[in-house]
Amino acid sequence: MTDRLTPPSRETTRTRDIRYARELEGHVTWLGTFSGTALGVLAVASGIYTYLGVSSLLDDTGVMSTFAAIAYSVAVSVGIFVFWSYLLRLFPAVRTAQSRVALLGAMGLGSVAIVAMSSWLNAAALAGSAAVEQHLAKTVQDYQASLERAHEIALTGQALERDVARVRQSFEDLSEQEATGNLSGLAGRGAVFRVLRQKSAELAALEAQIATQTPLVNEAFAEGNAILSRMRALTVEQGPVEARSVEFSEAAVRLQGLITQMRQLTVAPLVERAAQDLAASVVLPELDSRTESGRNDQQATITSVLEVLGQRAATLEGAAREVINLTPAPEVTYTPVSSADAVILYARNFIPSWAGAIAIDLLPAVLVMILAITQSAIRAGRDGIALEDSMTLTELRAALAAAREVDAKLDAHAAQTAPAETERHGPPSGGDDKVKPITGASG
Numbered sequence: 001m002t003d004r005l006t007p008p009s010r011e012t013t014r015t016r017d018i019r020y021a022r023e024l025e026g027h028v029t030w031l032g033t034f035s036g037t038a039l040g041v042l043a044v045a046s047g048i049y050t051y052l053g054v055s056s057l058l059d060d061t062g063v064m065s066t067f068a069a070i071a072y073s074v075a076v077s078v079g080i081f082v083f084w085s086y087l088l089r090l091f092p093a094v095r096t097a098q099s100r101v102a103l104l105g106a107m108g109l110g111s112v113a114i115v116a117m118s119s120w121l122n123a124a125a126l127a128g129s130a131a132v133e134q135h136l137a138k139t140v141q142d143y144q145a146s147l148e149r150a151h152e153i154a155l156t157g158q159a160l161e162r163d164v165a166r167v168r169q170s171f172e173d174l175s176e177q178e179a180t181g182n183l184s185g186l187a188g189r190g191a192v193f194r195v196l197r198q199k200s201a202e203l204a205a206l207e208a209q210i211a212t213q214t215p216l217v218n219e220a221f222a223e224g225n226a227i228l229s230r231m232r233a234l235t236v237e238q239g240p241v242e243a244r245s246v247e248f249s250e251a252a253v254r255l256q257g258l259i260t261q262m263r264q265l266t267v268a269p270l271v272e273r274a275a276q277d278l279a280a281s282v283v284l285p286e287l288d289s290r291t292e293s294g295r296n297d298q299q300a301t302i303t304s305v306l307e308v309l310g311q312r313a314a315t316l317e318g319a320a321r322e323v324i325n326l327t328p329a330p331e332v333t334y335t336p337v338s339s340a341d342a343v344i345l346y347a348r349n350f351i352p353s354w355a356g357a358i359a360i361d362l363l364p365a366v367l368v369m370i371l372a373i374t375q376s377a378i379r380a381g382r383d384g385i386a387l388e389d390s391m392t393l394t395e396l397r398a399a400l401a402a403a404r405e406v407d408a409k410l411d412a413h414a415a416q417t418a419p420a421e422t423e424r425h426g427p428p429s430g431g432d433d434k435v436k437p438i439t440g441a442s443g
Contacts, residue, residue, distance in 0.1 A: 053121025128339025
């Protein structure tokens with residue numbers, strides 16, 4: 001029973017494969033009617049965006065630059081169209097694995113070339129202005145951080161005024177004690193008093209100098225914030241980003257000057273030098289006590305005062321050194337960039353634009369794969385099937401008509417050649433001879 005059912009089942013499978021292959025061939029034929037047009041549209045669209053990207057890179061806006069941009073974009077469009085046309089035709093047709101791997105390698109190399117010559121320019125055209133605005137916004141953030149850091153360091157230096165005031169006050173208190181006789185035991189304004197007053201006067205002058213810096217620091221910080229506000233407005237204003245970039249660059253130069261000025265306004269180096277001079281430069285007055293014992297007491301008190309002076313100076317110098325050792329404000333320099341460079345620099349922020357720019361160039365690769373898979377399925381459906389089994393009714397009718405036409409031509413040719421053969425060899429024997437009747441003898 002199995003042997004009897006095997007041929008019909010094989011015939012059914014063969015018929016189904018043939019129908020499957022014919023159905024796919026019909027779809028491929030219909031899709032092929034507009035695939036070339038669709039590929040041309042994609043190539044032209046890529047060329048247009050490439051033209052916009054190239055135009056943004058050219059500084060000159062003359063006729064020659066326009067012609068160069070058009071020539072480049074046309075070359076890109078033609079290259080894309082020809083490249084994918086080759087693959088759409090050849091890749092589905094090859095059958096060996098080695099050939100397909102080789103064509104896949106060629107496809108990969110060509111795709112990289114297309115991205116290099118077109119896709120990044122397409123991305124520049126799609127998101128170039130937004131990328132430049134992103135660069136401006138990033139620069140504003142950097143300048144704001146630098147300004148705030150410079151202001152913070154300057155304010156920390158101004159805080160040294162309190163340390164200077166504390167040391168000055170301590171020397172004034174000691175001088176008052178010396179005036180009442182509670183320090184050296186000798187009341188009055190003698191040598192010890194003059195030493196203490198000398199140092200308190202130096203510290204008072206330093207304190208006043210620090211105080212004069214505070215309005216300058218506040219003024220510079222307020223002006224810097226005003227410039228930052230204008231720079232922020234330039235990043236979001238309407239209009240061409242190139243014109244806004246010029247004004248932004250001018251504001252950046254002014255802001256950089258203010259930041260440098262604020263760095264110079266810090267008083268920490270001044271306090272450090274004053275603290276070093278505080279103990280090193282002491283003008284010792286002449287001991288004015290009338291007795292030897294009094295002069296000895298004055299000398300001992302002055303020595304103690306110098307020790308205290310050295311300690312206070314070291315403390316003040318350490319506080320100033322801490323301010324000097326603070327991490328300085330970062331150096332920020334605004335560098336104008338083109339739209340293409342900005343798109344590459346901030347590529348992570350414009351992934352959708354990059355994806356669209358690359359997809360418009362590499363989408364035909366998907367079509368190549370689809371067509372290759374379909375052609376493989378068609379070949380699989382027709383492998384092992386005789387030609388007469390795969391013929392459709394239309395093809396069979398055409399074949400029969402061709403056979404009848406061939407037979408008719410052969411008959412006509414035979415009819416034309418028959419008279420010539422008769423003249424050459426004569427009539428056939430016994431064909432046209434008449435047999436005379438036999439008569440009896442006359443009488």
